Amino acid sequence: MKYISEFRNGHLAQMLAQKIQQTVEFDRHYALMEFCGGHTHAIHRYGLPTLLPHNIELIHGPGCPVCILPIARIDYAIALSHLPNIILCSYGDMLRVPGSDQYSLLKARAKGADVRMVYSIDDALTLARHNPTKEVIFFAIGFETTTPPTAVALLQAQQEKLKNFSVFCNHVLTPIAMQALLETEKNTDDSAVALDGFIGPSHVSIIIGSDAYKSVAEKYRKPVVIAGFEPLDVMQSILMLVKMVNQQQYGIQNQYTRAVTHKGSTKCLQFIAQTLELRDTFEWRGLGWMANSAMKIKKEFAEFDAELRFPLTIAEGKEHKACECSAILRGLKKPKDCKLFAIACTPENPLGSCMVSSEGACAAHYAYGRLSE
Amino acid sequence: MTIETFKAKPKISIKHGVVEMNHGAGGKAMHQLIEQLFLSAFDNEWLAQRNDQACFTVSNPRLVMTTDGHVISPLFFPGGDIGSLAVHGTLNDIAMAGATPLYLSAGFILEEGFPLRDLQKIVASMATAARDANVCIITGDTKVVEKGKGDGVFITTTGLGVIPENVRITHTILPGDKIIVNGFIGDHGIAVMSQRQNLQFNTHIVSDCASLHELTAMMLETVPTLHSLRDPTRGGLAGTLNEWAEQHQVGFCLNENAIPIRDAVRGACELLGLDPLYVANEGKLVVACAPADADTLLASMKAHPLGTNAAIIGEAIADPHHFVQMKTSFGGKRIVDWLAGDQLPRIC
Structure with a gap:
């Protein structure tokens, strides 16, 4: 646990908390959005809100890969799993997310579909090699963090000439989502949704680099601090943001210098560029259809593209009527503003995607946040 | 007419045979x-x-x-x-x-x-x-x-x-009761997970699988009026405490720093995105006792090989919500809720 416990030191946390307390201007409100679900999780797991001054408000952003996937894509995956001779695999959280009519991949499995949880796409490749008579489909989701492994798997599948492996690609892009949020903010009169700054993505930034957010930060004149996922990282980033807000600075600062560079990982970006390209448009839960906001598999790898191999027509996804996930993902509402929260919608029986993943705003708030109320 | 009898008892081949x-x-x-x-x-x-x-x-x-x-x-x-x-x-x-x-x-x-x-x-x-x-x-x-x-x-x-004559477990947990575990939690779950087909990783962790009745007998000899005993198997320590909270209408406040967890288990959980409080145990017990009995009980547990690393990890509190809460080592407070479904690894 060396190199981790140092970033969870309670004594340093108290010192940082004091510093933040001294730095905030008491007549000012600081609305800071943590973009990533990983930050949401850390904030609640370590009880950070109880250490911060009252005028710092942390708003959960849309950076939870499970949460932003629209119902139609989940319905597509479920339909794939029910085709004959298929093994459909994905990361654990994805299996519980409800699609239309609260039907999920886990429920599909109970009805006989061969749905498997894997820890990485590499396990999916292994499954394909060991089951040559089955079609193995990997349900790929996530931001830029999980995209390089998908890219490498595509290259590997091509090299091995695997005939029974394909990817249902749902990789999405972070900076474009940040821009969409700020565009909504600009077009709304409601000052309640105004954001003073961003706690910027952690693992995503390792891949794409801190420069990737520069144009958004400058266009909308917002401060962004790239922050690590450990609780002290988050505390330090909040201090940096408070200082930037006080001095009316905007642009990018990097707290997570031990991992994030300006340009990101050239190697990873190269793998992505080799195998994937921008989609014209893609639907996000909460943010709607956004141009150039997701990746699809390049033509050269078409034989590994599950959407081309198993083309299906999926009706428009049906959200639960009272579910507020969309507004929560945009930071417009808080979990407790939803009528379903902790009553009809709980981690045991999630009605919306934000209640599924531990990174989802509702699940994190349910698990850790209720103490403060 | 003669009837032949066969007394031979053919041996089954354990080495090469299979269940038929x-x-x-x-x-x-x-x-x-x-x-x-x-x-x-x-x-x-x-x-x-x-x-x-x-x-x-x-x-x-x-x-x-x-x-x-x-x-x-x-x-x-x-x-x-x-x-x-x-x-x-x-x-x-x-x-x-x-x-x-x-x-x-x-x-x-x-x-x-x-x-x-x-x-x-x-x-x-x-x-x-x-x-x-x-x-x-x-x-x-x-x-x-x-x-x-x-x-x-x-x-x-x-x-x-x-149940021996002298044993008088009260089966009630009251605010103020001390909560003690007999050693490192999470070993069993992580040892099993390390062998799962899609997850094999190298670790020296072995399951804590053990029979605890000798330890409990010793504990009850020291304090015959223990308030409650339970083995935190599936659902882990968090599961057991949430069950107790509901059953006895109390809350619990744990001290994260006091909960014995091996570094290797902590590390494996960190990598897999799991929380050791929810990981299964097969040789662990949690006991609730009156605050006045806690130190004597702890000492008697530590004297047994299955209790060497026993520790007081928190106490029962009066709480209308019946929350299990924990003071984190970071200095904040959080709820340790029931596990929803299976523990699933985080994505990114």
Whole structure:
């Protein structure tokens, strides 16, 4: 646990908390959005809100890969799993997310579909090699963090000439989502949704680099601090943001210098560029259809593209009527503003995607946040 | 007319044989399997009578009975296997009532095609675990299901025990009660997970699988009026405390720094995105006792090999919400809720 416990030191946390307390201007409100679900999780797991001054408000952003996937894509995956001779695999959280009519991949499995949880796409490749008579489909989701492994798997599948492996690609892009949020903010009169700054993505930034957010930060004149996922990282980033807000600075600062560079990982970006390209448009839960906001598999790898191999027509996804996930993902509402929260919608029986993943705003708030109320 | 009699008793080939449908059909093959594999391992006066049931008398009318089905995958893991687990698991449920376990029954559901070699290993480790615990497996049953309709072996054990005269567990938890665990949590779950097919990773962690009745007997000798005892198996420590909170209408406040967790378990959980508080244990107990008894009890636990790393991890509090909360080592506070579904690894 060396190199981790140092970033969870309670004594340093108290010192940082004091510093933040001294730095905030008491007549000012600081609305800071943590973009990533990983930050949401850390904030609640370590009880950070109880250490911060009252005028710092942390708003959960849309950076939870499970949460932003629209119902139609989940319905597509479920339909794939029910085709004959298929093994459909994905990361654990994805299996519980409800699609239309609260039907999920886990429920599909109970009805006989061969749905498997894997820890990485590499396990999916292994499954394909060991089951040559089955079609193995990997349900790929996530931001830029999980995209390089998908890219490498595509290259590997091509090299091995695997005939029974394909990817249902749902990789999405972070900076474009940040821009969409700020565009909504600009077009709304409601000052309640105004954001003073961003706690910027952690693992995503390792891949794409801190420069990737520069144009958004400058266009909308917002401060962004790239922050690590450990609780002290988050505390330090909040201090940096408070200082930037006080001095009316905007642009990018990097707290997570031990991992994030300006340009990101050239190697990873190269793998992505080799195998994937921008989609014209893609639907996000909460943010709607956004141009150039997701990746699809390049033509050269078409034989590994599950959407081309198993083309299906999926009706428009049906959200639960009272579910507020969309507004929560945009930071417009808080979990407790939803009528379903902790009553009809709980981690045991999630009605919306934000209640599924531990990174989802509702699940994190349910698990850790209720103490403060 | 002459009738030839054949007295030969053909030996089943344990080395190369597999479970076949006729091993469960009630005929000779089943008889041979029971004689040569089970009876020889469990060997005791009740089984020797070859009846479908066992008759016995007990000294004390305060009896405890429990049953537990074991379905673990993989069947063999560092520190144990389904056989030892099937003994320890049931004995621990008896021990948590403050009872001394006496007898076990064992029901086997075997899958066609399962290697007899592996079955023998499992039966041998059951026999050893029972013998070490001074308990006899006195009756049993074997069934065979078709290939694909089981997962190798399922074992259900039922246990019977007696509660000694002096034991007076109150079965009530009150605000102020101290909560103690007997050692490192999460070892079993992580040891098993390290062997799962899609997850194999190298670790020195072994399952804590053990029978706890000697430890509980010692604890009850020191403090006969313990408030409650439970073994935090599935659902982990968090699961047990949430069950207690609801059952006894109290809250709990834990101190994260005080909970014994091995660095290796912490590290594995960190990598897999799991929380050790929810990871299963098979040789751990949680006890609630009056605050005045806590130090004496802790000392007596530490004197037993299964309690060397025992620690007071928190206390019961009055809380209308019945929350289990924890002071984090970071200095904040959080709720330790029930586990929803299975623990799933985080994505990014």
